[in-house]
Amino acid sequence: MTSASIAPWLSTSRWPTVPIRYVAKLGTGHTPSRNVPEYWENCTVPWVTLADVWQLRDGTVDVIKDTKEKISQLGLANSSAVKYPAGTVILSRTASVGFSAILGADMATTQDFATWTCGPRLDRRYLLHALRAMASDLKRVAAGSTHKTIYMPDIEQLRIPLPSLDEQRRIADFVDGATKAVDSLVAATGRQFALLDAKLLEFLRVMTTSGGTTELSSTGVPWMPKMASGWTLHKLSRIFATGSGTTPRSDNPAYFDGPYGWVNTADLRDSVIFRTGRTVTTEALRVHSALKVYRPEALIVAMYGATVGRVGVLDSDACVNQACCVLYRPTGMRVKYLFHWFVAHRSEIMSLASGGGQPNISQELVRSFRVPAPDLAGQDCLLADIDRYTERIGVERAHLAARMKLLGERRQALITAAVTGQIDVSTARGIEV
Structure with a gap:
């Protein structure tokens, strides 16, 4: 080449x-x-x-x-x-x-x-x-x-x-100054991303505990002390069926590349799960009794490792591994509402994890969570508000992402132009470009 x-x-x-x-x-x-x-x-x-x-x-x-x-x-x-x-x-x-x-x-x-x-x-x-x-x-x-x-x-x-050694040094000085200026803008944009994320997280926390009202009552839960008056505190084991899964033996190719997605904790990114890296077959289901197919809109919660408390919502039929807890067939609560509650309270859920190098929460702990919520009509209203707010945040994030892309292109163009002599560094200072 x-x-x-x-x-x-x-x-x-x-x-x-x-x-x-x-x-x-x-x-x-x-x-x-x-x-x-x-x-x-x-x-x-x-x-x-x-x-x-x-x-x-x-x-x-x-x-x-x-x-x-x-x-x-x-x-x-x-x-x-x-x-x-x-x-x-x-x-x-x-x-x-x-x-x-x-x-x-x-x-x-x-x-x-x-x-x-x-x-x-x-x-x-x-x-x-x-x-x-x-x-x-x-x-x-x-x-x-x-x-x-x-x-x-x-x-x-x-x-x-x-170029000459002196010119090389002038170019290096120029690029150092020019890229430092761009990098400061990149860092500022990164901070804006973090502020938007924190803003959305606080909004979800408010909407899934009080709905924005100031009329509050006690929940009796130390890490979530207040909820809107008139809401109900639901124990998840009473309003959701729960399940888990297993990992098929990896040495048998007949168990993989089948019609069902197979979800592990790496697939849980606080979003809808559209596809997974591996799939399993009906043969795997026949041999492994702990392997079950869950329907779309089941909520998956990570129970082990660095992803503890992360969630995902199934978009299609799929199985899960043993590190996932599945919440499905709800009564009295929208899956999407519970999804937002988990996202808003992940830091508190992580604090409940046990274990040192491999933190974990149990399926029993997930089943014991008590979640405050209004009736279904009230949940639908809150979800509509959350969708509108999330969309606004998404537009702002898209603008920031476009800025990041342009800054990256600008940085690369400055370096390329400098080392090829397209910028006369003897008359330009990096900080001014």
Whole structure:
């Protein structure tokens, strides 16, 4: 694959382009054998892995100062791993393709990264910005069905514009200032997203406990002390049928790829469940007595792990695994009303979870929840108000999302224009752009 096919915009550069490996020493990393325990004892060498890419996803972190894992000096000496000097520029080339940073200390990397140790003609900050300019191009051309990869022969072909060293430094200073200004707007927009979410959550809390009235009575529930006078406190076990499910044995392909969706807690995102990652067959239902098909509009509640208290509403017939509690066939309460109640009170529900590393709530606890609600006509009125409010919040979120997209495009365009010389950085300051 040629450099032109990877990043065609390089043809607009004011300066000649060169393969990066001509001006920086190209390398990669390695993983010491996991079968030799001695290689994983007394680990002191910082070791960059894909687990560290989260730091780089928004492009605001230029220097990696710490790593999740380390390797030992023995493992380093008995593998193809290399400890690169501080200032080396790295690029993720497998799975999470196209993320780059500068090493803040002497570090090794896995084979999922390409590395460049800059020579005297190349400024490392300029190289970092040049790599970020082509990040979207690298993602586009990455190959592979399971894990996308930029292979080392293609890495060897990567080219960058090469102005003078002084010009590189001016470009790096300009990009730092310009992107900092954009990043401050991105951060402010992120805070607006959070405020909208908090605003909606408080509205749902009010609507599902008091309906907005100031005439309140006691519920007797410590974490939900008040409800609207005249409402009824419903125990879920009395107004909903409850159930759960199981996980079919994964070693039998006859149990999967069938007509019924199979829901686990990862599918619960406080929304309607339109589709799931796996499906099960009638054979799985026949063999596993705990596996049942639930009808649309059943409410699914996560009982285990980080998703405790999250909910989803079935859009089609589906089964669930044992980590889910199902509430169905309601009497006296709309499923959608209960859905909003769970969303509004998730933090309180999480506080009731037991267990340390794996928090959980039981089906009996879910069945014991008491939910305040008006009669069905009153619930329908509240749901209409919630729908209108949610729609307004959705419009505001869409505007913010459009702003985020434009800011991202602006950031990328600034970097690309700077490294190709389309912006005269000698007369422009990043903060003013």
